[in-house]
Amino acid sequence: MxxxxxxxxxxxxxxxxxxxxxxxxxxxxxxxxxxxxxxxxxxxxxxxxxxxxxxxxxxxxxxxxxxxxxxxxxxxxxxxxxxxxxxxxxxxxxxxxxxxxxxxxxxxxxxxGKEYGVITISGTGSISYGMDSKGKLVRAGGWGHIIDDEGSGYDIGRKALGAVFKSYDNRTEKTLLTEKILKYLNLKTVDKIVGYIYSNEITKEHIAQIAPVVFEAAYEKDKTAIDILDKAVDSLVEITETVIKKLEFNGDKINLILDGGILRSVKYMQNKFKERINKEINNINISTPxxxxxxxxxxxxxxxxxxxxxxxxxxxxxxxxxxxxx
Amino acid sequence: MxxxxxxxxxxxxxxxxxxxxxxxxxxxxxxxxxxxxxxxxxxxxxxxxxxxxxxxxxxxxxxxxxxxxxxxxxxxxxxxxxxxxxxxxxxxxxxxxxxxxxxxxxxxxxxxGKEYGVITISGTGSISYGMDSKGKLVRAGGWGHIIDDEGSGYDIGRKALGAVFKSYDNRTEKTLLTEKILKYLNLKTVDKIVGYIYSNEITKEHIAQIAPVVFEAAYEKDKTAIDILDKAVDSLVEITETVIKKLEFNGDKINLILDGGILRSVKYMQNKFKERINKEINNINISTPxxxxxxxxxxxxxxxxxxxxxxxxxxxxxxxxxxxxx
The missing domain is CATH 3.30.420.40 (ATPase, nucleotide binding domain)
Structure with a gap:
């Protein structure tokens, strides 16, 4: 057999x-x-x-x-x-x-469940992929953490770290991200974050795991956290629209699936993303895999x-x- | 002796x-x-x-x-x-x-030549340091390529790579950076850049070495390159101003030294930086080490x-x- x-x-x-x-x-x-x-x-x-x-x-x-x-x-x-x-x-x-x-x-x-439709993924990395009825396959984003992975968990985590140090330097105002990231990393002072982040065992997955701290701060209305997440949503909308524009759906309803830890499980991100996409693209149906x-x-x-x-x-x-x- | x-x-x-x-x-x-x-x-x-x-x-x-x-x-x-x-x-x-x-x-x-004054460095990384007559020493920036090194060669190189892929995806318009970076890396197609950048021998110094390509494109009036460099200058001005604000120069002329490959040797960056700083801070004297x-x-x-x-x-x-x- x-x-x-x-x-x-x-x-x-x-x-x-x-x-x-x-x-x-x-x-x-x-x-x-x-x-x-x-x-x-x-x-x-x-x-x-x-x-x-x-x-x-x-x-x-x-x-x-x-x-x-x-x-x-x-x-x-x-x-x-x-x-x-x-x-x-x-x-x-x-x-x-x-x-x-x-x-x-x-x-x-x-x-x-078929070789047709669009998927936008934001987990540790981010990417949007689509396939139309002619079998044309296109992508946008997904170029990795050094080149471009905007809107991904790594991107959100990295920007949150940057924001903490900008605030620590007095370049920007205070943010809830500081105490929340210190608590998450179990560190006492901001300067200790440097030693942690640049130690050999830290991977891009570890940086991405800081993203949930940013969601928490955004729920508590922290302006810095909200800004970081708004920009992440902008980027995810951008790659999704780019993919859709490159394909021929001939007026059919466009099915868009959201996947990856950030877009699939985080209501805050999902809702903001859906709101933006629904405003900008007609005839679209958004669901999970x-x-x-x-x-x-x-x-x-x-x-x-x-x-x-x-x-x-x-x-x-x-x-x-x-x-x-x- | x-x-x-x-x-x-x-x-x-x-x-x-x-x-x-x-x-x-x-x-x-x-x-x-x-x-x-x-x-x-x-x-x-x-x-x-x-x-x-x-x-x-x-x-x-x-x-x-x-x-x-x-x-x-x-x-x-x-x-x-x-x-x-x-x-x-x-x-x-x-x-x-x-x-x-x-x-x-x-x-x-x-x-x-003395323990007094301000220095802003942009090479592979970026940082600003200052010391006043009371011996107070302060810094801003310099938190490394993962956390924050805005305005550095690494930052400029990374953003140039991102811009090339955004353009490749049709997310943004065409940029001279594409052909210039391909030529610099001696690669034929944009997708080949991925394999190069993520190979094991690539360090943050290699990414920073892409910066001169961005200067070249900016001299040829490429909008994308100019945008990247304008943001880099903004960041370097920001860390410098933060350091100056934290120190007490009591109305004395503030001596600011520019150092590092980007700020010391690249006229384009030096001129833009000087113009911005002179507009925003009074009584400042800018020179090289x-x-x-x-x-x-x-x-x-x-x-x-x-x-x-x-x-x-x-x-x-x-x-x-x-x-x-x-």
Whole structure:
């Protein structure tokens, strides 16, 4: 019997589903991160190997029984990235056909349940992706924390740190962010933040984790926090509008999905974003994702093989698969 | 015979001078970088050890003949930093009294030839420092590339990269920065910049080195480049004004020194900065540094020991010392 596998891999975890050629999901598995740019080839091999082997074992299949492996991975943009991932999969023993996409593509397909629509993501990073009925795929933003990731958690966290030091220098007025960030970092004085931020163990994820402190200060009407979040919303609206303008929806209702920790879970950001988008773009429907990116990868695989499936059944199957998890 | 040593150590090199107790400079020496945060303890030991030993050998003295060692080092802000440097000096065999300052302080003293005045530095990073006649020392900015280094080369380089990608996404209009940065990086297409910037060998110095491309585009009237540089000037004016406001100059003429690759060597930035400062602050005199930070450290040492010296003689002695260099 032959199977397809869909995988979504990012900076914190790797999630996979195995399905058969009748459009049914049979098992799921997860492991550690698989963004090889940040964790290296060795750990990416481990995470992808774990997920693929576990999925095959779950259905008593060997790795040769995979008909098609579809992956959406973070940090996959260039031909070199594809080459590196193919080498990793080769090492794991994968012999099947492979579809490899940037994880924003699998997120888009999973979120909509089809290869059509727009998704704007703000988590540690930010990006907007869209696909129209002609299969045209466009993006805006998502160029990473050094070049441009405006409106992301990293961007918000970094600007909050900047605001604390501007206030500490007396360049700007006082802000609630100072006491809140000190409390969050468990530090006594502002100058101690320097040693913490520039220590070797601090990653961009740590900077992004400061964002919830900014939401809290904004709820308490802190002007500095509100300014930072308003600018973040501006940037997210900008990348979303840019994507929509590049696509042809021919007057159809535009479905826009909000994803990532910032846009999906933080009501403050979600509401401000929706308000702005609804004012500026007609005929738009904003919602949260139907499925995750790993399901997105699986749907891409099934679509590629012209296999029929029902999105309602998939919902039920995911629940079954999740309840079977140890 | 006893001697004093003044050292200035940063991210690219370490410079030192040895003087006697009659206020005369006898020899100079330089070595590799000594910012232990970026290059580690081992290489910092080597650089500082090289400079100190060479200076002692130059005057046929042993390390025990040093009466006072004065250092201005990059990245020295916290008690832990002092402790680490003291351990390094102990390892090298230094037994004398030590004066340890942030390199911005020795830059200020060297630049003015006295412990008084204001200095605004924009190189890879940015900072403003000032000291008034009461010996009060204040700073603004200089919190590093993650927290806040507005107006620095890194800041300008990073924003230029962001602008190129905003234009590439069609979020903003075209800019000369695109072709100029591609040419500078020797890359063919914009998406290739991503792989370059996020490769492991890229440091914040590499990002700062993009700044000259922005100056070039601004000279050719590129709006995007001019905007980036205007904001950089705004930030440098802001930190300078903040420092001046915190000090008491009692109506005396305020001497402001501009230093660092951006403010010292780039006429475009220097002129815009001077124009803005002259408009906003009365009774200010802007110039470039009299001496470097290593001379600043030496002057701090002599001042501490109440040793008299003449700044004119120092100028002559530096020339002599430099011509004796191998």
């Amino acid at each position: 032959k199977y397809v596998i869909g995988i979504d891999g990012g900076g914190t975890k790797t999630l996979g589903y195995i399905g058969n050629l009748e459009g049914k999901i049979i098992a799921s598995s997860s492991s550690g991160p698989s963004n090889y740019h940040s964790i290296g080839i060795k750990r990416t091999k481990e995470s992808l190997g774990d997920v693929i082997n576990f999925l095959c074992n779950s259905v008593n299949a060997s790795i040769e029984d995979i008909q098609l492996l579809s992956l959406g991975l973070a940090g996959i943009d260039r031909p070199e990235d594809k080459k590196n991932i193919e080498e990793i999969l080769n090492f794991i023993g994968v012999k099947s056909e492979i579809i490899l996409k940037n994880d924003a593509v699998s997120a888009l397909v999973g979120a909509h 139907l499925f995750n990116g790993a399901i997105g990868s699986l749907l891409i695989a099934w679509n590629h093989l012209n296999i029929e499936y029902s999105l309602d059944n998939i919902k039920i199957q995911i629940k079954e698969v999740n309840s079977n998890k140890k | 006893k001697y004093v040593i003044g050292i200035d150590g940063g991210g690219t090199k370490t410079l030192g001078y040895i003087g006697n107790l009659e206020g005369k400079i006898i020899a100079s020496s330089s070595s590799g970088p000594s910012n232990y945060h970026s290059i580690g303890i081992k290489r910092t030991k080597e650089s500082l050890g090289d400079v100190i030993n060479f200076l002692c050998n130059s005057v046929n003295a042993s390390i025990e003949d040093i009466q006072l060692l004065s250092l201005g080092l990059a990245g020295i802000d916290r008690p832990e930093d002092k402790k680490n440097i003291e351990e390094i000096l102990n390892f090298i065999g230094v037994k004398s009294e030590i004066i340890l300052k942030n390199d911005a302080v020795s830059a200020l003293v060297g630049a003015h 009299l001496f470097n930070g290593a001379i600043g450290s030496l002057l701090i040492a002599w001042n501490h020991l109440n040793i008299e010296y003449s700044l004119d003689n120092i100028k002559i002695q530096i020339k002599e010392v430099n011509s004796n260099k191998k």
